[in-house]
Amino acid sequence: MYTFIILVALFFDRGEIIIEGKWLIADRDLNEREGLKWLLKTSSIPVTEILLASNIQDFIVTFEKETPDIILLELDMVNSENWSSFRELIQIYQPILLLTSAEATFEKARMAIDLQALELMIKPFSATKVKSAYQKAMKTLDKKQGSSDKTSAPFFNGSTYESLFISNTYVVEDYIIAAFKLENSEKVGMLFSFLSDYPFKELHGIFPLSDRVVLLFKEACQNSKEQCQKAMRKWEEEFSEPLAIVVRNENSPHIGLNEKFLETQKMLEFTYYYGYQQMIEFEYPADWTHIDPFLAPPEQRTWVDMLTNHDMEGIKKWLYEEFLQLRDPYPDPGLVRIRLTSILAQIRRFMKTFDLDEQLSCEKEYRYIFHSILYDSVLYRSVQNLILFIQKLFLSTDSSRQLFKQDPIERGISYIETHFSNHGLKLEDVAKYVERNPSYFSHLLMVKTGRSFTELVTGIRIKEAKRFLLETAKPIKEISHLIGYHNPNYFSRTFKEIVGVSPRDFRMKKG
Numbered sequence: 001m002y003t004f005i006i007l008v009a010l011f012f013d014r015g016e017i018i019i020e021g022k023w024l025i026a027d028r029d030l031n032e033r034e035g036l037k038w039l040l041k042t043s044s045i046p047v048t049e050i051l052l053a054s055n056i057q058d059f060i061v062t063f064e065k066e067t068p069d070i071i072l073l074e075l076d077m078v079n080s081e082n083w084s085s086f087r088e089l090i091q092i093y094q095p096i097l098l099l100t101s102a103e104a105t106f107e108k109a110r111m112a113i114d115l116q117a118l119e120l121m122i123k124p125f126s127a128t129k130v131k132s133a134y135q136k137a138m139k140t141l142d143k144k145q146g147s148s149d150k151t152s153a154p155f156f157n158g159s160t161y162e163s164l165f166i167s168n169t170y171v172v173e174d175y176i177i178a179a180f181k182l183e184n185s186e187k188v189g190m191l192f193s194f195l196s197d198y199p200f201k202e203l204h205g206i207f208p209l210s211d212r213v214v215l216l217f218k219e220a221c222q223n224s225k226e227q228c229q230k231a232m233r234k235w236e237e238e239f240s241e242p243l244a245i246v247v248r249n250e251n252s253p254h255i256g257l258n259e260k261f262l263e264t265q266k267m268l269e270f271t272y273y274y275g276y277q278q279m280i281e282f283e284y285p286a287d288w289t290h291i292d293p294f295l296a297p298p299e300q301r302t303w304v305d306m307l308t309n310h311d312m313e314g315i316k317k318w319l320y321e322e323f324l325q326l327r328d329p330y331p332d333p334g335l336v337r338i339r340l341t342s343i344l345a346q347i348r349r350f351m352k353t354f355d356l357d358e359q360l361s362c363e364k365e366y367r368y369i370f371h372s373i374l375y376d377s378v379l380y381r382s383v384q385n386l387i388l389f390i391q392k393l394f395l396s397t398d399s400s401r402q403l404f405k406q407d408p409i410e411r412g413i414s415y416i417e418t419h420f421s422n423h424g425l426k427l428e429d430v431a432k433y434v435e436r437n438p439s440y441f442s443h444l445l446m447v448k449t450g451r452s453f454t455e456l457v458t459g460i461r462i463k464e465a466k467r468f469l470l471e472t473a474k475p476i477k478e479i480s481h482l483i484g485y486h487n488p489n490y491f492s493r494t495f496k497e498i499v500g501v502s503p504r505d506f507r508m509k510k511g
Contacts, residue, residue, distance in 0.1 A: 020046040020047060020048045021045075021046070021047055021048065021068075021069040021070050021137075021138065022047075022048050022049045022051070022066065022067075022068045022069050022070070023040060023047055023049070023050045023051065023068055023069070023070050023071075023072065024050075024051040024052075024053065024059070024062060024063060024066065024068035024070070024071050024072070024073075024095075025037055025040070025050065025051070025052055025053070025072045025073075026052070026053040026054075026056075026058075026059040026071070026072070026073040026074060026077065027054070027072075027073075027074040027077075027100070028054060028055060028074060028076075028077050029074075030054070032074070033052050033054065036072060036130065037050050037052065039127055039130050039131060039134070040134060043131055043134055043135075045134055045135070045138050049066075051066055051068060055077060056077050056078055056079075056082050056086065059073065059077075060082075060085070060086070060089065063089060063093070063095075064089070067093060067095075068095060069095060069096060070095060070096045070097075070098070070137045070138075071095045071096070071097050071098065072098045072099075072100070072133075073097070073098070073099055073100070074099075074100050074101065075099045075100065075101045075108055075111060075112070075120070076101050076102055076103065078111075083111075087114070087115065090115055096118055096137050096140050097115055097116070097117045097118055098117065098118055098119045098121070098133050098134075098137055099111075099112050099115070099117045099119065099120045099121070100120075100121045100122075100123060100125070101120065101121075101122060101123065102122070102123045103122075104122045104366070104367055104370050105345075105348075106341045106342060106344060106345035106348070108120065109337075109338070109341040109344075109370065109373070109374055110293075110338050110341060112374065113334050113337050113338055113341075113374065114334075116334075118133075118136060118137055118140065119133045119136060119137075119375075120371075120374060121133060122367060122370070139185065139210045139211070140210050140211075163256070163257040163258060164207065164214065164257055164258060164261045165258060165261070166258060167256060167258045167259065173204070173218070173219055174219045175204055175216040175217060175218065175219060175257065175260075176216070176217040176218075176219070176221055176224045176247070176248065176249060177214065177215070177216055177217075177247075177248045177257075177260050177261060177264050178214070178215040178216075178217065178224060178228050178245060178246065178247045178248070178264075179212050179213070179214050179215075179245065179246045179264045179265070179268055180195065180212060180213045180214075180215070180228075180231075180243060180244075180245050181211065181212040181243070181244050181245075181246075181268050181271065182211075182212070182241050182242065182243055182276075183241070183242040183243075183244075183271075183276050183377050183378070184241055184242075185210065185211035185212075187241050188208065188209070188210070188211055188212065188213065189208075190239070190241075191213050191235075191241075191243070192206070192208040192213050194235060194238070194239075195213055195215065195231065198231050198234065200215070200217075200227055200231070201221070201223075201227065202217055202218045202220060202221035202224075203215065203216070203217055203218070203221075204216040204217065204218050212268070214261065214264075215228075216257075224247060224249065225247050225249060225279070225281055228245050228247055228279060229245075229279060231245075232245055232277075232279060236277070242275075242276035242277050243276060243277060244268065244271045244274070244275075244276045244277070244278060244279070244280070245278075245279040245280070246264050246267045246268050246279070246280045246281075246282070247279065247280070247281045247282075248260055248263060248264050248267075248282060249281060249282075250284070263282075263284075263285040266285050267280055267282055267285055267286075268280075269333060270286075270330065271377065271378065272333045272336075272377065272378060272379050273326060273330050273333075273379055275378050275380065276377075276378070286328060286329060286330070287329060288329065288330065288331060288332040289329040289330065289331050289332075290331065290332070290335070291331040291332075291335050291336070291339065292339075293335040293336075293338035293339045293342065294338070294339070294342050294467075295339070295342045295343065295346070297418060297419075297420070297421045300346060300417065300418040301418040301419065302318070303318075303343065303346040304346065304349075304414055304415070304418050306318070307346065307347065307350040307390075308350075308411075310394045310397075312390070312391060312394065315387070315390055316387060319383050319386065319387060320383075322339075323336065323340075323379055323383050324379070324380060324383060333379075336379065337373055337374060337382075340373045340382060340383075340386065341370070341373055341374075343386070344366075344369065344370065344373065344386070347366075347389075347390065347393070348366070349410065349413070349414045349417070350393065350414075351366065351393065352410050353410035353411055353414065354396070354397045356393060356396055356397070359396070362392075362393065362396060365389055365392065366389070368385075369385055369386060369389045372385045372386075373386070408434035408435070408436050408441065408444065409444055409445060409448045409449070411433070411434045412430045412431075412433070412434045412441065412445065413449070413456070415430050415433050415434070416430060416453075416456060416457055416460060417460055420457055420460045420461050420464070420483065420484050421464075421482060421483055421484045422484055423481075423484045423485060423486045425457060425484065427441070427442060427453045430453070457484075458494065458498070459498075461483040461484050461485070462494070462495060462498050462499065464482075464483045465479055465480075465483050465491070465495060465503065466499075466506070468482065468483070469503055469506055469507040470507070476488060476491075476492065476503050476504060479491075479503070480492075491503075
């Protein structure tokens with residue numbers, strides 16, 4: 001899920017790696033900034049410099065001037081106006097990114113995934129959580145963890161090690177590359193020691209990284225796959241840590257070692273679908289296929305109905321068919337994670353309907369599921385966790401059915417959010433759904449949200465229109481119909497009144 005960054009000083013004459021990072025902590029709250037800085041200074045993490053920023057403008061200026069290795073940033077300070085420039089900055093320099101937010105929402109999760117953040121921490125967070133994130137960030141810098149005493153050949157060769165990470169670096173020989181990855185990266189030192197002691201043949205070198213170990217077999221090796229399989233069986237006999245192996249067997253002297261390494265890295269991402277305790281062999285890397293990461297309005301309606309009716313079997317069937325029956329070509333894992341958070345957004349609305357978000361146990365469980373979707377290394381586990389969470393919610397709401405009828409506003413808003421694309425949607429339709437008089441429901445809606453029925457529907461439609469304008473090339477006329485406007489001209493006038501520019505200008509400005 002994260003971008004692997006190599007920011008190290010290699011001292012080949014001494015056979016050791018010294019790693020120190022320059023940090024930038026950005027948070028609007030002075031106490032938060034100083035507290036995060038103090039935690040970093042008092043930890044055992046080697047730091048060259050700690051920079052601070054109190055707003056997005058200070059952050060951008062400091063970032064461009066100092067180019068820090070690791071960033072800890074409050075995501076809430078990045079608004080829609082500076083999102084594009086901020087995102088571009090991160091994509092260009094690709095720092096290691098830790099994010100914080102006061103909101104455990106679908107939107108924050110989507111932004112974190114889009115930025116390929118290493119961690120998204122929801123406030124308030126504990127010192128233990130922060131320190132764990134610090135350690136996790138440093139481990140992405142440390143590509144020789146636990147190996148300072150394993151520097152003699154063939155386990156460390158400076159020129160080959162460099163060639164793994166730097167393109168166009170000349171290497172005389174062609175190599176067969178294999179990558180061993182543990183689900184628990186904390187145990188990578190143990191894996192390195194095991195592989196160093198294993199009697200491989202025709203082996204050029206063993207290279208420990210922060211979360212995996214790379215093996216290079218000599219071009220003449222004819223049985224690299226068999227050797228790796230035997231090593232895996234031996235590992236399973238001695239240890240319980242799940243292990244996955246990727247082997248690139250094709251001899252390709254015209255392809256650089258760095259390119260082969262990147263291909264192997266990508267193939268390891270398929271463990272998200274395949275799981276661990278198996279070996280993946282390939283000659284050429286597969287490409288991800290694209291999926292819509294957001295629930296379409298009909299899918300939203302399906303989820304509202306399944307949750308409302310406590311249709312656990314329907315939910316299981318939907319999730320299994322959607323996520324656990326995927327076949328090659330697989331979608332980008334990042335898009336799958338966003339799609340799961342889109343489902344979680346519907347569950348969040350269901351929780352609010354029953355005030356379950358105010359129950360400490362449910363809220364704690366929700367945050368756990370939120371984190372599981374973002375960071376679990378295997379898709380199957382995220383889906384199972386989600387199913388168990390929904391089952392617990394249903395148990396919590398079984399005793400609150402009458403309360404559900406007494407609190408119609410959340411049900412009504414949920415109904416509007418899933419039926420906004422119907423251009424004939426009326427207040428009477430929603431009032432009938434929640435079993436209330438239209439006038440009384442309109443009054444309740446205004447009291448709770450501060451907006452009328454028309455304002456609420458319009459706001460949802462304009463928000464969806466913005467998404468279509470930014471993320472698709474659909475014509476404005478088609479977008480108008482998709483979001484519930486029968487007349488495209490009326491849609492354009494309404495959009496300009498609310499946003500300040502026409503739909504066409506909005507698309508061109510953001511593009």
